Amino acid sequence: MGPPTTAxxxxxxxxxxxxxxxxxxxxxxxxxxxxxPDRPWTRRSxxxxxxxxxxxxxxxxREAGLEPTIDAGGNLVGRRVGRKPGLGxxxxxxxSDTVPDGGLYDGTAGVIAGIEVARALVDAGIELDHDLEIxxxxxxxxxxxxxxxxxxxxMAGLLPDAWLQREAENRSLRNAMIDVGxxxxxxxxxxxxxxxxxxxxxxxxVLENACEPVGIVTSIAxxxxxxxxxxxxxxxAGTTPMDLRDDALVTAAALVLDINAEARRRxxxxxxxxxxxxxxxxxxxxxxxxxxxxxxxxxxxxxxxPAAMPSFLDWLRSRIQHRAITMQVISQNAPSPCDPAVCNExxxxxxxxxxxxxxMVSGAxxxxxxxxxxxxxxxxxxxxxxxRSHCPEESADPEDISVGAAVLFQTLxxxxxxxxxx
Numbered sequence: 400m401g402p403p404t405t406a407x408x409x410x411x412x413x414x415x416x417x418x419x420x421x422x423x424x425x426x427x428x429x430x431x432x433x434x435x436p437d438r439p440w441t442r443r444s445x446x447x448x449x450x451x452x453x454x455x456x457x458x459x460x461r462e463a464g465l466e467p468t469i470d471a472g473g474n475l476v477g478r479r480v481g482r483k484p485g486l487g488x489x490x491x492x493x494x495s496d497t498v499p500d501g502g503l504y505d506g507t508a509g510v511i512a513g514i515e516v517a518r519a520l521v522d523a524g525i526e527l528d529h530d531l532e533i534x535x536x537x538x539x540x541x542x543x544x545x546x547x548x549x550x551x552x553x554m555a556g557l558l559p560d561a562w563l564q565r566e567a568e569n570r571s572l573r574n575a576m577i578d579v580g581x582x583x584x585x586x587x588x589x590x591x592x593x594x595x596x597x598x599x600x601x602x603x604x605v606l607e608n609a610c611e612p613v614g615i616v617t618s619i620a621x622x623x624x625x626x627x628x629x630x631x632x633x634x635x636a637g638t639t640p641m642d643l644r645d646d647a648l649v650t651a652a653a654l655v656l657d658i659n660a661e662a663r664r665r666x667x668x669x670x671x672x673x674x675x676x677x678x679x680x681x682x683x684x685x686x687x688x689x690x691x692x693x694x695x696x697x698x699x700x701x702x703x704x705p706a707a708m709p710s711f712l713d714w715l716r717s718r719i720q721h722r723a724i725t726m727q728v729i730s731q732n733a734p735s736p737c738d739p740a741v742c743n744e745x746x747x748x749x750x751x752x753x754x755x756x757x758x759m760v761s762g763a764x765x766x767x768x769x770x771x772x773x774x775x776x777x778x779x780x781x782x783x784x785x786x787r788s789h790c791p792e793e794s795a796d797p798e799d800i801s802v803g804a805a806v807l808f809q810t811l812x813x814x815x816x817x818x819x820x821x
Contacts, residue, residue: 416752417808418519420801426511427797430455430495431503439791440503444496444538444549445575452495453579456510456535463517465533472553473537473581479517483528486819487593489811490774491516492534494550494766498541501789508781508795509598510535512804519808527815529593536766537579543567544575551766553581555773556588592774594741594814597767598803599778600795604786605759612802613756614780615745619768620672620701620760621734623708625715627654630723633684633692644690648682650722651694655680657718658698665711671704672760675711703734703760735768738775741814745779748809754802779803 433452435441442449453475457467465477474492493509496502513533520527537550544565549572552558563573563583576583601607606614631647655677662675679697698715702708712728719726742758749756759780770776781803784794 416801416805417523418515418801418804419522420798422518423511423515423801423804424797426459426514427504427507427800430507430511434502438500440497440501441499442495442497442502443499444540444542445579449496450579453535456495456514459514460517460533463514463533464521465514465517465531469580470554471582471585471587472550472558473576473579473583474550474554475535475537477514477517477533479527479531481527481529481531481815486529487591488530488532488589489527489593489814490532490534490595490770491597491807491811492532492536492551492595492766492770493597493599494536494539496538496540496542498789500791501793503793504600504783504795504800505602505788505793506539506599508600508800508803512598512800512807515801515804516808516811519804525812527811529815530591531811537576537581539766542572544572546572548764548766548769549576551769553583553586554589555769556586557769557772558583558586588773590773592770594738595767595770595774595776596741596745596807596810597765597776597778598800598807599765599780600783600788600793601780601786602763602783602788606757606780606782607784607786609757611755611757612781612799613749613754613806614759615742615749615756616737616761616767616778616780617742617758618671618703618737618760619735619765619771619778620674620703620762621705621708621732622764623698623700623702623712623731624729625698625700625712626727626729627651627696627698627719628725629654629694629696630725631692631694632690634690636688636690639690645723646690647694648691650724651680651682651696654718654724655696658715661711661714662700665707669704669707671702671707672762673700673702673704673707673711674762675700697729701762703762705734732764732768735771737767737771737777741775741777741810744810744813745777745806747813748806751809752802752805754806779806
């Protein structure tokens with residue numbers, strides 16, 4: 400992956416960006432040192448290492464002229480009061496918690512970029528009319544409690560009460576949130592957010608392959624998870640003739656292939672983004688000399704178009720009709736469109752900087768999906784090497800992240816200058 404370029408193909412490195420790329424690189428390197436010793440790069444939410452990372456981020460926030468606090472949902476919020484009270488809050492946020500072994504840039508890049516934007520405002524002597532908040536959302540990744548985006552759901556007033564009772568490692572989610580400074584008994588939706596921005600590595604290969612430094616995310620795909628249970632018949636593997644078997648694994652394997660083929664067809668022939676993956680698969684009894692009597696599958700299906708998922712579910716029901724297969728929709732989240740006006744401001748910022756960009760859909764979930772329920776929100780992607788993410792090989796160029804931070808900086812100024820009634 401080469402250095403980021405302008406729209407005319409020239410190199411952006413060394414140009415006068417409004418942010419300091421050296422600070423971004425240094426911060427990413429320093430935060431990366433705060434990892435579980437034998438598992439780089441790992442800072443799971445609610446762990447002592449996660450709290451060490453937050454302490455480090457809070458110090459950086461103070462140095463950037465922000466006042467860090469923990470809000471009711473357990474989010475680390477660095478706040479700077481604007482010149483005109485009552486206009487609302489302009490927010491930049493992402494997350495510092497990680498998946499196991501894969502947290503070098505996923506989420507972290509966005510938090511560091513937000514802090515750098517705050518520092519760049521100080522460097523330029525700019526005071527915003529609006530209040531500014533840089534946010535490290537709590538537990539964006541799936542936590543030990545089996546749920547994700549805890550902080551952003553809480554900020555949006557959409558954290559299910561039942562989740563607070565979930566238990567893991569001898570404590571409830573409620574108590575784990577209290578342990579990191581949250582107040583889960585007083586959660587409510589924010590009403591003051593004028594706009595929210597998020598920078599994130601793409602977690603895919605599109606930008607790198609296209610040699611484009613910025614992706615403007617127009618929508619975050621909805622995620623549906625579907626459990627299938629296939630019932631066959633247990634029999635002796637050596638004595639039961641092949642044409643007299645009801646092998647649950649054979650039925651399930653054919654179903655996996657059909658799901659894959661249908662997902663490919665929809666991705667290639669229908670508008671928007673669509674994927675379907677059988678990510679969990681188990682057979683019973685799992686003995687070499689027994690014909691499998693049952694199989695369980697868990698499907699992860701994602702779509703950016705609202706009508707796509709109901710259509711896929713109808714197809715799946717028709718595919719298993721009249722067969723010994725049961726289906727249960729475990730969870731279903733609708734797609735989250737990013738705010739068109741904020742997307743336009745992001746695009747205008749890339750034009751002012753002379754940076755190439757493209758509009759694209761996010762197939763991964765992000766905190767922005769939940770904040771978009773209560774406020775205008777949008778996000779940008781920056782390239783990651785090989786499109787790799789959620790693995791130790793995850794990597795991104797600090798220069799690309801700096802260019803993304805410059806886009807956030809320009810967009811923030813444009814949003815701050817808009818009339819209050821816009």
